[in-house]
Amino acid sequence: MKTGLGVFIVAAVALGSSWCGFVLAPTLQLGGAKLATVLNSTDTYPTQRTGDATLGLQIYRANGCAACHTEQVRQDGVACEVLLTGLGKNQPEEFKKFVQSLLPLPEWQHHSKELTAAFKDWNGTLPQVVLGKTDKESADKMADLLKAAGCKSETRIYAFGTDIARGWGVRRSVAADFLYDNPVQLGSLRAGPDLANIGVRLADANVQLQHLYAPQSVAKNSTMPAFRYLFEIRKIGSTPSPDAVTLPKEFAPAAGCEVVPKTEAKQLVAYLLSLRANVPLYEAPFTPVISAKP
Ligand code: HEC
Numbered sequence: 523m524k525t526g527l528g529v530f531i532v533a534a535v536a537l538g539s540s541w542c543g544f545v546l547a548p549t550l551q552l553g554g555a556k557l558a559t560v561l562n563s564t565d566t567y568p569t570q571r572t573g574d575a576t577l578g579l580q581i582y583r584a585n586g587c588a589a590c591h592t593e594q595v596r597q598d599g600v601a602c603e604v605l606l607t608g609l610g611k612n613q614p615e616e617f618k619k620f621v622q623s624l625l626p627l628p629e630w631q632h633h634s635k636e637l638t639a640a641f642k643d644w645n646g647t648l649p650q651v652v653l654g655k656t657d658k659e660s661a662d663k664m665a666d667l668l669k670a671a672g673c674k675s676e677t678r679i680y681a682f683g684t685d686i687a688r689g690w691g692v693r694r695s696v697a698a699d700f701l702y703d704n705p706v707q708l709g710s711l712r713a714g715p716d717l718a719n720i721g722v723r724l725a726d727a728n729v730q731l732q733h734l735y736a737p738q739s740v741a742k743n744s745t746m747p748a749f750r751y752l753f754e755i756r757k758i759g760s761t762p763s764p765d766a767v768t769l770p771k772e773f774a775p776a777a778g779c780e781v782v783p784k785t786e787a788k789q790l791v792a793y794l795l796s797l798r799a800n801v802p803l804y805e806a807p808f809t810p811v812i813s814a815k816p
Contacts, residue, residue: 558698561802568701571796576702578793581786583707585749592709593700593718593797595691597683600807602661605649608674614646620671621652629663655682678809689723690716691799693806699799714746721798728768730791731783736773752787755779 557566571579582588609617621641625634633653640651652675653664661677668675681693695718700706724730729740735753737744753767755775765788766780775781783791802808 552697555697555701557701558696558803558805561804561807565801567698567801567803571702572792574789574792575796576793578789578791578796579703579707581752581790582793583705585752585790587717588707588709590709590711590713590746592712592716594695594708595685595693595716595718595799597681597686597694597806599683600679600681601655602653602658603651603655603678603680604653604661604664604668605676605678606652606668606673607649607676609646609648610672610674612672614644617641617671617673618644624667629660633660649676676809680808681806685716688715691719692810693799693802693808695799696803696806698803698805717794717797718799719797721795722800725795727791727795730794731767731787732769734787734790735767735781735783736769739770739773749787752784752790754782754784756782 557568559565560567606617612620618641621637624630625637630637633656636654637652640654644650652668653661656664665675665677683694685691686693699718700708724733731753733740733746734749736748737746738748756779758778758780762780763782765782767783769775769781800810802810
């Protein structure tokens with residue numbers, strides 16, 4: 523009897539703590555998640571998907587796309603960079619001298635290589651990076667110096683990391699990105715590229731359709747399976763379908779036939795185009811556009 527109670531207590535604690543860890547804690551943290559506000563704007567994020575794109579999420583799920591693709595961009599950190607956006611009354615040569623004058627100063631010594639490289643062959647084109655990948659303190663100091671010298675500058679925050687260097691996104695993925703996803707399909711294997719921002723990277727619906735029908739017609743040597751059953755090959759009637767996919771010769775159907783996407787393919791592409799994780803948020807900041815004008 524004693525052991526029975528012991529087993530029961532141990533089992534209850536083990537199951538109870540995992541329920542707290544896997545169900546309760548995430549629900550408390552994210553269950554009440556609301557729309558996020560885009561940094562320096564009154565816009566909210568994310569926007570609700572269209573009906574087609576919402577159905578497309580289920581097509582993505584049904585076809586196992588998440589087995590080969592992730593929807594999560596990682597970052598190693600954020601840094602500041604200072605861009606020179608206006609020279610004021612200075613000439614480029616004068617500015618170069620000004621930079622030279624900074625080099626011996628103790629606070630800029632550890633930036634001296636970078637500063638020398640940045641202005642070695644510079645011919646006055648703007649915007650020009652003065653300091654890249656630096657901390658806020660140095661960025662502010664440099665901005666003050668540039669202002670005192672009568673120049674205009676802009677300090678930019680940006681995220682960096684291997685995923686971002688590959689062009690998969692501009693910042694890390696955060697919970698808000700998945701607010702309208704049901705289910706959330708983070709994925710864990712990257713046989714293909716990350717798709718968190720594919721709607722921005724590959725915004726052409728026709729290319730998306732062509733890629734789904736014949737991946738190798740878009741990316742030579744692609745190992746992605748072709749999803750031909752999402753398309754219909756049919757005889758061209760009196761007028762060709764406006765939806766017909768344009769294909770290079772070697773992938774085109776027999777003469778007199780055309781490849782027309784089924785509703786599922788169109789919904790899937792609508793979903794892919796809705797994947798646009800490209801706005802700055804409080805928890806993942808970056809400076810979106812450089813407002814620099816020479
Ligand atoms: C067996 C693995 C596999 C599956 C399953 C798969 N893909 Fe891919 N996918 C790849 C590979 C590999 C690439 C890179 C080569 C290329 O662009 O075709 C890729 C590329 C892509 C690209 C282009 C990405 C870019 O950055 O250019 C998109 C979009 C895409 N896949 C969507 C899908 C969708 C939607 C599905 C489900 C219908 C799917 N994939 C299923 C392996 C896969």
